[in-house]
Amino acid sequence: MSDYKKPLPKIQPYSQAFWDAAKSHQLVIQTCSDCDARIFFPRQQCPKCWSENLDWMKASGKGEIYAFSVTYEGVEQPFADDLPIILAWVDLEEGIRMQTNIVDCDPDDVSIGMQVEVTFQDVTDEISLPFFRPAK
Ligand SMILES: [Zn+2]
Structure with missing residues (x-):
């Protein structure tokens, strides 16, 4: 469990x-x-x-931010520890637009067109969730 x-x-x-x-x-x-x-x-x-x-x-796991918003408050309790949350649409190199969170990024640094790469969080024994972070 x-x-x-x-x-x-x-x-x-x-x-x-x-x-x-x-x-x-x-x-x-x-x-x-x-x-x-x-x-x-x-x-x-x-x-x-x-x-x-x-x-x-x-997929290469690489893409760029098409659009984003930053949430600083007013989320459900399970998400409170994640604030501020960067919600974004990311255009992958393969032509896919994926809704995701940008992680490992200061909200002041995020921008449209920013190059990002996929990263995974192992949230349970069965599930790993894809997110995106600034490309290295
Ligand atoms: Zn077809």
Whole structure:
């Protein structure tokens, strides 16, 4: 059992590979084998052509901040220790826009266009969550 108090993903058969990779600290992106679409978040069907012929590719884990906001107060109790929280949209090199938190970063230093890289936090024995931090 875990004492982790924040929400955890409900792993579905079609997202299992994403979370298995995250457990190994690897970011993967779902792809469509019929139309080559890159898909995020994981789904059962391609959102472009409705194919169920889906696969996975390794992502570089690198991207840049498209937009962000900083929260300094007013969050639910389990998140209070995380304040200030930087919520961001990150554009990955692979063409995926991912909503995430920016970690290991002073809110005064965050900016649109900032280069970031994925980092993983092992929050339970089963779940590792991807976040992003300033690229080194
Ligand atoms: Zn497709």
